[in-house]
Amino acid sequence: MVCSSYLKTVILQAGKYIQKVTRGLGQFASLRRSPKTISAVRFSSDRIFPSFRKMMVDTGAATNRGMATNNSPEKLDDGGYASGGWKSEDGKLSCGYSSFRGKRASMEDFYDVKTCKINGQTVCLFGIFDGHGGSRAAEYLKENLFKNLMNHPEFLTNTRLAISETYQQTDSDFLESGKDTFRDDGSTASTAVLVGNHLYVANVGDSRTVISKAGKAIPLSEDHKPNRSDERKRIENAGGVVMWAGTWRVGGVLAMSRAFGNRMLKQFVVAEPEIQELELDEEFELLVLASDGLWDVVPNEDAVSLALLEEEPESAARKLTETAFSRGSADNITCIVVRLYHELETKPQPETQTQSDTEMEPQAQIDPKTEPKTETEAETKTEAQTETEPEATSKAQTETEPEARTGPEGQTETVTKSGPTDG
Template identity: 50%
Template sequence: MSFLLQMWGGGNSKGGNEQHQPTSSQTSGNVAGGDHRPDRKVSFGYSLMRGKRASMEDFYKAEFKASPYYPDTVGLFGVFDGHGGPNAADFVRQTLFERFVSNPNFTKDLKTALIEAFVETDSLYLDSEGAGAKDDGCTAITAVLVGQRLVVANVGDSRAVLCRAGKAKPLSEDHKPNRTDERARIEGAGGVVVWAGTWRVGGVLAVSRAFGDRLLKRYVVATPDVVIEDLDADAECVIMATDGLWDVVTNQEACNMVKDTRDAKQAAERLTNEAFSRGSNDNISCVVIRFNFNRDRVQ
């Protein structure tokens, strides 16, 4: 059994089989929805808001995919934040998980398969665009759920946070150019990190890892950091969002906002609405994955 929802695909948004055509009048209104795993132990909700930006460059994908290699459906979740245009983010949304599930390591090593899918997707995007193409890029935060094991990979400054027993636990660390290890990597490759309103690679890009960004590719890689988390009965939800949320909401504040909201769609909407009300100037996009593993607790 498979459910597929995807948003902002080349000007179209899809929820199940329903087609939507966003217009220029869609400025700050939410587009939201959700679904659940067949066993109802996991559900997800999404909310995407154009906000104060003139255009929408955020994309998401969420899917429960049946696989002959795993007893449970495999949950595939991602939030993709474009910069310099929507092309890279849309391409990654469409391509990344396809490369992941077709990777030879998918059946035995999810971490390796995910890393290789990130790198391959980046190469495919750069190759597909040609020499005269736009030099846009995107960040990505992704999560793969098999049973109660969660594999999170990130490139850039979108972020995933686990809410466990009311406490926030980061599952990713933002790739900022002034992060000690990132700065050393960039400078070791011959690049520079300079202050231009914020820390930027070459005075241009405010993230140190991303898909695309052809002109900075020597320094701005798409190799993700990966975290594996085994979820227990205290795991309440995972919040995955673009920096439009995290610029104005802390990890713990986000968990506090949704801890009593059992409906994942409502939780995602609450987060994006709150970020907008706090003055976020960016596109604001969020996926909330809600867990219901309590029935497995040993009494």
Template identity: 60%
Template sequence: MNIENQRPPQSPPVSSTAAVQTTPSLPGGDAPVEPPQPPAEKSQLPEALPPSQPPPVPTVMIPSRNPNALYSGGGISFLTGNSNARFTYGYCSFKGKRASMEDFYETRISEVNGQMVAFFGVFDGHGGSRTAEYLKNNLFKNLSSHPDFIRDTQSAIVEVFRQTDADYLNEEKGQKKDAGSTASTAVVVGNKLLVANVGDSRVVASIAGSAIPLSIDHKPDRSDERERIEQAGGFILWAGTWRVGGILAVSRAFGDKFLKPYVVAEPEIKEEEIGIVDFIIVASDGLWNVLSNKDAVYIVHDIKDAEVASRRLVEEAYMRGSSDNITCIVVQFEKL
């Protein structure tokens, strides 16, 4: 995420799931293992291997006290609504070249009104990490408690995104410094995959081997976004890139109270049947700034372990020169 003059150095936040886990488990249940001490020199990512030779599954947890640690993990699969498909997932997150970590992520499997559902989200903060952390802690909780979540999932997503943004802004009243976050989310309900996006993180699917974007980045120079901003009384200016009010390089985000009503948390939603999807990649722009949709899908398509796939993508983005935090989730669907 790119915001002008709003990234003071700070200690990186540590997610409760931010650990390499060697035995898949439900999210939030990662059991830390006492690791060996890291080397004294600055941590670097291992040399990336070609897609045909994926790196081995990690065997130790990288200690959270290391600010340059790369975190990864994965989760179990379960049968979907019609019991003819299942999925596994893996995640990876790395501070990279940024002075602080402003990415958060969430992976959750839960039962809602007797229906098993899954939620995957990547939240890329700007102006600090507090908005992204708030979304990690509250967005799925709010969505799963919506009375129409199972019956009318799309409408529930729109209402919950708006209300979560309003709730967060209410908590921000005492804050003098502005902050915000993107949100790229994927929800599995029965046989449906619903992708809801706010900002310039992105969800890309592999369908019959082809890279299919399931979200479109919200950039100020997108013609429909520019028109919406200007009709609301705002403007965009060029300041190294196009920015809302000359400040923010995305046109939709949670938070950013000083840029309301021009920057909104209104999601765009795409729905697919999971039966046609091979896998999806949910990632922050630290990955997409240096990897095309096609490249990302190509790297993942021969890797059978979702956690290994997510690590491989982060490593490749870093090797290609990404200057941002890099976070991604890979969800692989298996037909039975």
């Protein structure tokens, strides 16, 4: 009797669970049929993904050197989709992001977008964190990596060193925080830090950052795969092994050669970032950061060309996410698109002044409309022209000189800090 009643209870509970799963699969099937309307689909799955809303919304991190805020209201979907965007107050930068759980049962991608002012210097930070073996490491990076970086004493004076040391220290802090657990999850990190016009891109793992220059895609990071010759050599020199298990893996386990976390493989799988830096000019158009859920099916060139077709970066990020999903990506898909705007107002002014000068000179020189027919008329015309030329020249100089003195004086625009928005 006891067994029979227990079996009935189990069957009833299983039936309820199957109904929930069936309803969820039906909603997901409709999502697959119409990827362009992802943001309009609402899943009633708060109980299935109770922490997703908290995971995707960044309320900003206060540091003792300034306030970093995420200035972008998000369109959030409890079924595993979020998007949003913001624009800087000075109009030089706008950003859009899109994140989708895709075909995975759980969401392990995280992203972070922050702006702040440190000692009067505007700083923008963008990050993609792709977890594996669980979401804890990626979430830890979202909450702590940029906060630690902005608190580094040499963040502005030696940004490259600050990034390298912060990455590795944050990895140590994460491992220390979980030393009493049996978890062994990890995460990638691909970040872009913009200090003024100077860009620093750091990478650990197989997420990737690509920049568009005059329409051409230029990768600013190289995926850390175990079969990379330099990575294989580093791992083997440390006593590790790289073997094939469906793909190349460290110790036959991990499909990337660098990562945060992964305690059991830490001797071989380091969190030391590779960093590239460059000075931005008017040829650079936009920046794309994404997890491998995008890059597995969307080449660099496609990502840039698709993003350039969209005027707003949020639309570009959504387009890339939808494209990766429609092309069969089996992973979580998260991307950030940063649109760069350059001040070009000062460049046309010299051309305008030159054009004005050239237009004024012919007007002062060409007074007669017809050629003199007689010597007397010619002499009269010559005398009149001699008398009027100095006046015309003097008048032209008087009119053009003030224009030559009214060029830009190199004043910089003060950018005020954006406060946090609802999200």
